[in-house]
Amino acid sequence: MRRDVDRLAGDAFDLLVVGGGIYGSWIANDAALRGLRVALVERGDWGSGTSQASSKLIHGGLRYLEYLKFGLVRRALAERRRLVKLAPHRVYPLRFVIPLYQGDRVGRLRMEAGLWLYDRLAGGGQPVAPHAAFGRPETLERYGFLTADGLKCGFSYGDCGTDDARFCLEVVAGAMEAGAACVNHVEALALTQDGEGRVTGAELRDREGGGTFHLRARITINAAGPWGPRLKGMPDSSAHICRLVKGVHLVLPPLPTGDAFLLTARRDGRVFFVIPWYGNTLLGTTDDDYQGDPDRVAVEAADVEYLLTEANRALGGARWTVDDVRGAFAGVRTLRDGGEHSATDVTREWSLEEPAPGLLFPVGGKFTSSRAEAGITVDRALALLGRPAGPCPTKRRPFAWRPSGVFEDWLRHAFTVGGELGLDAETARFCALRHGQRVERVHGILAHRPDLARRVANTAPFCRAEVVHAARSEMARTLDDILRRRVPAAILARLDARALEDAAQLAGAELGWSAERRAREVAEVGARYGAGDRA
Ligand SMILES: Cc1cc2nc3c(=O)[nH]c(=O)nc-3n(C[C@H](O)[C@H](O)[C@H](O)COP(=O)(O)OP(=O)(O)OC[C@H]3O[C@@H](n4cnc5c(N)ncnc54)[C@H](O)[C@@H]3O)c2cc1C
Known part of the structure; x- marks a missing residue:
């Protein structure tokens, strides 16, 4: 590129x-x-x-059923099926769990009916299992970190995730x-x-x-x-005709499960997600009208308080605090304004x-x-x-980097090669999925420079060779392009000055940056993702 x-x-x-x-x-x-x-x-x-600021879901949107948007949901579910086929390295199935509590806006019967309908609208050949219901004891046994107080039962259903x-x-x-x-x-x-x-x-x-x-x-x-x-x-x-709505996500440490959760906020009855992503957890989103300049959208203290309080209500065992927040990001969506009362209803x-x-x-x-x-x-x-x-x-056209042949065989091979080249298991797996067939190029870099197998940062499963590859072959032009989007380390880890300077050195060698330019790139990324504004 x-x-x-x-x-x-x-x-x-x-x-x-x-x-x-x-x-x-x-x-x-x-x-x-x-x-x-x-x-x-x-x-x-x-x-x-x-x-870059979505919930990273390829989904039908279970909650749109409440607004009777059956056509919208059906079309999105058909797209979910299609995208997994066209890009199995890019779009992957996720199991969602819904713990149902006393006082939740949607009761057991309505939830069961909604999930049944979601499966029906999806049709056959979907990459995820149909929904299932389980009792309170089983829910707590599987997910010991859930708050037991007030828990009635649990449901599971399938959707898909990606790296947007x-x-x-x-x-x-x-x-x-x-x-x-x-x-x-x-x-x-x-x-x-x-x-x-x-x-x-x-x-x-x-x-x-x-x-x-x-x-x-x-x-x-x-x-x-x-x-x-x-x-x-x-x-x-x-x-x-446009209505702008702001949404915030926080990045938190992993939960002891590979499953995602759909939770209901007590304060306003909105649903929000807890999603495993690159060995961390995404928590979001908020959904508020936004009148400002989209360039200035930022994560506010009130957004953090809302998400942590509402998540901790159900995930009592996690006991997340502000100190656990590894990163955060805000985005603005454009909706077709129909004069609805609340942003969530648009x-x-x-x-x-x-x-x-x-x-x-x-x-x-x-x-x-x-x-x-x-x-x-x-x-x-x-x-x-x-x-x-x-x-x-x-x-019907496979994505540009879709590996050829049987996907599982390819993934096993790419994973093994990554391990042999010095990548840790988690990084080797994500490296293959993130690059598809072009992972060979990253492996090629590693074959010459084994020192580049090290992670960019501890809690971000990306290797330093990917920084070189991003600058060399993925049209990355700035340190932000590299650390926010090619390898989203800036939102998954608190990058210290050493990690930033190291990445700038690697990228700068490819892009011909002077010492002054390197310093400027480091300062910009440091300021943007340091404590405070992490948009
Ligand atoms: C919080 C949140 C969560 C979401 N979660 C999901 C989800 O899980 N699943 C889902 O399906 N959808 C989700 N969405 C919706 C989805 O993210 C959006 O529908 C989609 O990303 C919009 O893409 P876009 O191309 O229209 O806009 P954008 O991604 O904003 O693209 C517009 C681009 O135009 C560029 N640009 C602006 N001005 C100029 C100019 N003058 N010259 C050149 N370039 C310019 C901008 O830099 C920008 O990159 C979510 C949205 C939000 C906000």
């Missing part, structure tokens, strides 16, 4: 996609596969907006393979229009080289997520707007359903270009 800003100059493009979150990345991938000349620009790094930022990166890699010009750290400053008000592309700025230039495109797609309505040249009306349905001729603007949606909705967006772009749509190519 080479960053080549020159590819954006010269010929006019059929499609300019602004924003390299999961929606923009899938749109570029799909459109390039359908033969369009596509440019994808991202002002930061791939997935560095909302798409790496998922996004791999979709960009697929877009590039299909011929799209994809460049990160390039910002769209303003949409451009002809005399009749038709959008003709955008004024772009290379945030690395500093130059500005105009990119002409027959269709422009504003996939800038929560930043979308703020893009200069967008009609004012676009802001009124639909997660997606819509495609056409605010001006030559301009498409996707609004709302979910990580899980983004591939399918990108397909609808490209269908519309093709119609506007007067071309036949044809079948959606991403529907």
Whole structure:
């Protein structure tokens, strides 16, 4: 994945996609596969907006059943099945447990009915087991850290997990393979229009080289997520249809189980998750209206207090305190505003707007359903270009780094090789899953430099060779690109100055950083993920 800003100059493009979150990345991938000349620009790094701050679930969304959103849930569950097949290294089954307590908003019968319906809507061939119910003694026996007081019974059901930022990166890699010009750290400053008000592309700025230039495109797609309505040249009306909602996750030590939990907060009856992730635990999310600048979204003390208090109510044995928090992150989702009272009630349905001729603007949606909705967006772009749509190519196409052959055999082999090259077992396994068939490149680096098998940080199962690989072959340009998204160590561990300087040294050797640039990168990442703001 080479960053080549020159590819954006010269010929006019059929499609300019602004924003390299999961929606923009899938749109570029799909459109390039359908033969369009596509440019994808991202002002930061791939997935560095909302798409790095999700709950990392590929799921139907059990709670949407309460809003009778059966179509939404069914479509997302079909997508869950599809994505596990197309990317078994990237999307994996997770067992969720629901401990039911006296006073919970949803009682036993309603929960049982909901889970039954969830299984039915999923249909056959799903990667997860159907739901099950178990009594109080069995629940406590299996999960000894649950609060016994008030526990009535337990349920389990299946959904899937992923690493959102790496998922996004791999979709960009697929877009590039299909011929799209994809460049990160390039910002769209303003949409451009002809005399009749038709959008003709955008004024772009290379945030690395500093130059500005105009990119002409027959269709422009504003996939800038929560930043979308703020893009200069967008009609004012676009802001009124968007509602921004902030969500926070905390990273905590692992629980003695590989299962995830769905819990209900006493304070407001909302559901939230406790999810195992890279040997740690993700706890989230909050869900609050957000009126501020999406660039300034941050984790507040009140978010931390809410999540810890509500989690400790059910996970009494964990006794998590602020001191246990290893990392935290906040994100802003864009929802289609329908005037609902609370943020939690707003639909997660997606819509495609056409605010001006030559301009498409996707609004709302979910990580899980983004591939399918990108397909609808490209269908519309093709119609506007007067071309036949044809079948959606991403529907059956394996991900760019999907290993070939029998997946389990490949994983066993990659794991064994990683171990032989000095990786600890957990790092070797995640390394294979995170890189797919390209793990061979990381292994190649390790074969020459066994000293790079060491972890980046104790509680983050990523090796130093992955830092080199990120800078060399994954279009990482900053230390934040590397430590937040290529290897999300910055949110899984409290990185000290030594770990940061070591990573900067490794990355800098690949990217030609001066001592001054290294110091600046270290200072920036240190400030961003130090105590306090960890957005
Ligand atoms: C807390 C939380 C939890 C969630 N959990 C889940 C979940 O578990 N499962 C699920 O399916 N969905 C989940 N979602 C929803 C999902 O994360 C979003 O639907 C999805 O990530 C939105 O992607 P996007 O591409 O639209 O936006 P973004 O990821 O925000 O992408 C927009 C991109 O545009 C870039 N950009 C902005 N302005 C410009 C410009 N001028 N020029 C160039 N680039 C620009 C930004 O840097 C950004 O990278 C969650 C959302 C939140 C907030």
